[in-house]
Amino acid sequence: MIQAMTAMFSYSFMVRALIVGVLVSVSAALLGVSLVLKRYSMIGDGLSHVGFGALSIAAVTGMAELAVAIPVVVIAAVLLLRISENAHIKGDGAIALISTGSLALGVMVISTTTGVNTDIMNYLFGSILAMSGPDAALSLVLSAAVLILFLLFYNRMFAVTFDEGFARATGSPAGSYNTLLACLTAVIIVLGMRMMGALLISSLIIFPPLTAMRLCKTFKGTVICSGMLSAVCFIIGMFISFFFSTPTGASVVAVNIAAFAVFSLIAHIKTLK
């Protein structure tokens, strides 16, 4: 076992992937608590599809992936937020339009040049090799920045998540905090989707908070538990992926499902007592 681990970490890209992966998973889980509670999880899903479209275009035109995808997804995040705030213009439908539209566009763009091949598979389901590229350092800095910003805005995030009307009425710029939340989510989705895949990245946002909420009754507890859970699940998922040669994204999601099951069981046992 120890030997196998040493073998794993002898690849420098694995070490990088692990560090970036943990930072991204933790950030996603922290942002996820607010997103899930505000019923914005659909936005996360929509953004990952927009990210797929943007990455495809970047790959085909030969531009730097992150330099294209991050601005595009951030803009999409602000747009999706506006749409879901104005609920009467059929927010759900509009989000689905944008997300499936981007997905279709991405597939079209890729297949015109290289044909449907491993590129699409990598973008849809993720690849650990994504972290070996020149963007690894940038990913590290960006995910650390998201984490720090979330912590600095923690109290404000709680206020707008719990009761936005009150926050607004008592002089907090709730709209700006929502926008910040959407933008941080956009950055994390782009960073994470290259490893986890466009189809699976939103699970990093949704699973840990839902799992944590099975047992935690305070916001702080939920945030801490969600972050730690996400890190642990990611690391276990990475090991499984390495030793059994399973895709990273799917392995991490599988571990998250297991954690959810365990937490639900414990919660259930607690209610029986």
Add this chain to the structure above:
Amino acid sequence: MSLLTCENAALAYDGRVVISGLDFSVEQGDLLCVTGENGAGKSTLIKGLLGLIKPKSGHIYTGDGLMHKEIGYLPQQNKFHHDFPASVEEVVLSGCLNSIGHRPFYKKAEKQRAADNMVRLGISSIAKQCYGQLSGGQQRRVLLARALCATHRLLLLDEPASGLDPIATAELYRIISHLNRNDGITVIMVSHDIPAAVSMAKHMLHLGNGAIFYGTPEEYKATSSGSAFLGGGA
């Protein structure tokens, strides 16, 4: 200059006017009680005064240097989904958000303010419990404590006594009068408890079927709606 001024303001949802012809002002130190039957637009008025709804016509503006950061607010409903993970302590402390300026975290002073308000409303013993799993009246007290934390000059209360037991209600009225008299806090309160409103208020605002009454409690008692609500006939 008045703290809040309404100039022939009308408030509407999606273009449908709910109240119009609002013409009154609230001075520093005032205690205004808003009455009227269900659906008359009292909560809408409160949201309009808070700037959560923009007037469809006319103007609502703050004066006297009043900033939103100095306002405390109690919404009418406690509706947050019941499994929202938040402790009583966290909810009350979030009322102090408007006093922390650009700091990221709360200091001792704010935590003390939250603790004091929890004592005031008798909820210290449930500080660690989950907000969503409390009774309606307990939730009311928590949101009241949060409103008090946020209040520096103006306090808007939308049916503060709803769901409270008689002892808590009496205590609440005592707290409101004390804040108004001793701390100079201006209070605007929606209430269906007309006898209490009339005895506490400095001004009354009654909303109903297009007719709006604004005046002192004495003048209010003389009106037909006032005596009807006070049960004058009985």
